[in-house]
Amino acid sequence: MQDFHHNRARALLADAEELFSKQDVDHAVTQMAGTLNARFDQPDSEEFPLVLGVMGGAVVFTGNLLPQLTFPLEFDYIHVSRYGDEDRGGEVVWKVVPRSNVSGRTVIVLDDILDEGETLAHVKQRLLDMGAREVILAVFADKVIGKAKPVKADIVGITIPNRFVVGFGMDAYGYWRNLPGLWAIKTGN
Ligand SMILES: O=P(O)(O)OC[C@H]1O[C@H](OP(=O)(O)OP(=O)(O)O)[C@H](O)[C@@H]1O
Numbered sequence: 001m002q003d004f005h006h007n008r009a010r011a012l013l014a015d016a017e018e019l020f021s022k023q024d025v026d027h028a029v030t031q032m033a034g035t036l037n038a039r040f041d042q043p044d045s046e047e048f049p050l051v052l053g054v055m056g057g058a059v060v061f062t063g064n065l066l067p068q069l070t071f072p073l074e075f076d077y078i079h080v081s082r083y084g085d086e087d088r089g090g091e092v093v094w095k096v097v098p099r100s101n102v103s104g105r106t107v108i109v110l111d112d113i114l115d116e117g118e119t120l121a122h123v124k125q126r127l128l129d130m131g132a133r134e135v136i137l138a139v140f141a142d143k144v145i146g147k148a149k150p151v152k153a154d155i156v157g158i159t160i161p162n163r164f165v166v167g168f169g170m171d172a173y174g175y176w177r178n179l180p181g182l183w184a185i186k187t188g189n
């Protein structure tokens, strides 16, 4: 069993291509933090935004971004999945829904990737329905898919080509969320 996973994970990576190095990724996250700090770290600002990480893919992005934010905030998470262990999206499945603390708040949603946009469109709508005053979508990677998306990110770290990527929290078949850079895999493995 363990051999199977080792072999499959290694084969996946052997066929993959690094698109963004750890340095590229770090630089992009720091730029995103700068954008958020420019809005929320103001001397006379009384805003106290709620930052929501979208688990599981956003776990690494969230962990890297949060210590670079310099303003008072509340952190919480939601858990939504639509890909599971597949490389194609399906139905949006809520595993942990937003808590009632979103009502009346400015909510900053952190997610690893905006692909077809279905996940974040659902997330944004649910937060607005629950009474969020403003929803800011901050995505680490925005994929160029050649067609319109149901939602647009407000803050983007990197723009990536239309390939299935792993690393920096993103997985293929459950593998390689732990890679520090971003790699494109061959799909259909
Ligand atoms: O724009 P979309 O096409 O909807 O895809 C984007 C979503 O896909 C990934 O989640 P996934 O369903 O793989 O769950 P995970 O975060 O647990 O990996 C990613 O974390 C985004 O939330």
Ligand SMILES: Nc1nc2[nH]cnc2c(=O)[nH]1
Pocket: 083, 113, 114, 115, 116, 163, 164, 165, 166, 170, 171, 172
């Ligand atoms: N790991 C991963 N998850 C995704 N969810 C939507 N697009 C992607 C992608 O390219 N990679």
